[in-house]
Amino acid sequence: MRLLAAIATGIALLGAAPVPAPPTPPAPSASAVTWGVTPSSAKGPNGRPAFTYKLDPGATLTDYVAVTNHSARPLTLNLYASDAFTTAQGGFDLLAGAQKPTDVGAWVRFAGGTVTIPSASRLDIPFTLTVPGNATPGDHAGGIVTSLAATAADVQGNQVAVDHRVGARIYLRVSGKLQPALTVEDLRVRHTGSLNPLAGGTLTATFTVRNTGNVRLTGQPTLAATGPFGLGRRLTDAAALPEILPGGELTTTVGMTGVPPLFRLTASAAVTPAAVGDQVLDPEPRSDTARATVWAMPWPQLGLLVLLALVGWALIAARRRRARQIARVVAAAREEGRAEASRAAPALSTASGDGSAASHVVTVRHHVDEPLRSRLGSKQ
Template sequence: MRLLATIAAGIALLGVVPAPPASTLAAPAPATRPGQPGPSAPSSASPDPAAATWGVAPSSARGPNGRAAFSYKLDPGATLTDYVGVTNHSTRPLTLNLYASDAVTTTRGGFDLLAADQKPTDVGSWVRLPRRTLTIPSTSRLDVPFTLTVPRNATPGDHAGGIVASLAGIAVDAQGNQVAVDHRVGARIYLRVTGELHPTLTVEDVRVRHTGSVNPLAGGTVTATFTVHNTGNVRLAGQPVLGVAGPFGLARRSVDGEALPEILPGGELTATVRMSGVPPLFRLTANATVTPAAVGDQVLDPPPPAGTARAAVWAMPWPQLAVLALLALAGWALIAARRRRAAQLARAVAAAREEGRAQASRAPDGQDAAVVADGQPPAAGDGGSAPDGRPMPDADRRGLGLDNRHPTIDHTGKDEK
């Protein structure tokens, strides 16, 4: 079964002087994916097992002139004639399709052309070639003239495209289906239409993610992904910067991302910037900023303002909270243990005091309880004491008439009981 498809691959979009098949180019463009133009190098393609290589580059009526790309600056309504050189490096003749198309910026920042089945509406539609099909003898070059006419209502600024030479072939995909393949090689066109320029880059659709660390002493990683859109009329590069701060601007930091490649007017790409060691401060604010930069020998005067956008992300400090919880638990356990020991000591002291009081309340070995109890000497008639404070014997007490066990004699001489 034959699967009908068109896959454009191997397009060279930096015009150089074609070289033998083993040669390389001075400045290769980004790698391709099926269906899209690719790196700036002579392509190898063939509809049969024999290999074929060819190249496309700016030229003149007398041959290649060393230009890397078709670069023009024209007024609206202007017309020019130029030449494109197509070289067959193969040992057999090649029949190629020759046409012009518009350029676009891929989401990864590559310079690309519209697919072969898409009709150009910009600079690709302003190019007129004398013929669509070109047959080139083996190891030969043809310098093909073309005209470029700028419409009178063309918008000022940069317009990009390319001139392509393609070769159709047959390939087999991973499922064993036959696929029609369109291998393309091309040279870039950069046209600036005179008028007022507006170099502007806009940052859109900022998405921020925070990835925490299990180490409570290390911060997490903030990853910001955003779209950089060229909303002006000048092709621009850019320098992205990611700034991150916690509540009230705490722990504010910034980091530069990788420099952005060329973005064509109206084009956009996706950029990603990462920052490590970010403390988890519950709620983080991320600012994505892109400063426009000139491409090639352009001069941006005055420098355009930077594009910026903001987004917030939660950054919960789970490891730190776990450590704090353990410390709080350990502190509570320590305080509780101290309180228990203090309570036990207080109970022991109280018990000792009660025991002392109980022992003090008991008279030891027949001693007068009143003396033991309150420490006061016995009252008169209860034994008495000598003048020096020592207890007096009963005989002495009787001799002094202090023994209350005998009757006393009053002045009448009568006994009283």
């Protein structure tokens, strides 16, 4: 709980936005004055960072807000209360000045709608807060606002009315059953691959966290990613979420690096609710999870596999070509050997003459047929 602005200029304000100027007397330029707003007592500020209450339906209390003028001139400000909401980025803001509050901002009453503070002075202004009898249990947030109407030039040079605001937060808890709950919605996932085939890609998940309970909460987001059949599971924790008011929502993005591209990834975004400050949540709220799938094609890895396959094919083809070349060389050598043997045989026959050749043949036949005649003679 913090002051929306402490001793700030009218420019550093709670939700400053162009709005129709309220019907108040002309005010000095906001850049020429500074003022602060803080919780107080009848005797002055008491160190509270915000107006924090816990009341029953139908209860009424009186409290004080201190408005300090740090300028060298008197300052007339509009004084009112408004409802708070959570911005899409997780900020705390109040309704525009022209928008009528319907929650705790409507339960606060001041004696008047404007206040004039002398130069270099402080006023401790009383107000009443009355909780309706039918108020819903849980947290109600708003703020007490002081505003200064001024004019400024827009980007086109036109003069527009601007409501510069400084205020202090209100946190009211109405007694009753508390139901803390956060839900994860609208999960969108994107996978960006890496050119390095040995490294994984980046998985980016964007989702909305909505406070569907009645207690202001923070939360711890986590992101998990798995491939088919649970392969390549990875898990990462993101930074804790800022405060989300009941009924509020914010959009957050969680990134994860080194995610392997396993063709089809399943991403799971989860948020575990947590109490804000020193609150105690009993029982502990459950986490909520949303899932989405995304294609993660391993193009660099596939390219590397194709390259390896081409290199392997080239090596095998080269080996086969070499084997064929060796086979052709061996076959040629054999053929050449046969040819040389064929050429050598006639030359040998011619050198020995016909008689010796015939004698050689007869001698060979004699040695071969001799055993056969021995066997035939024994049988006779």
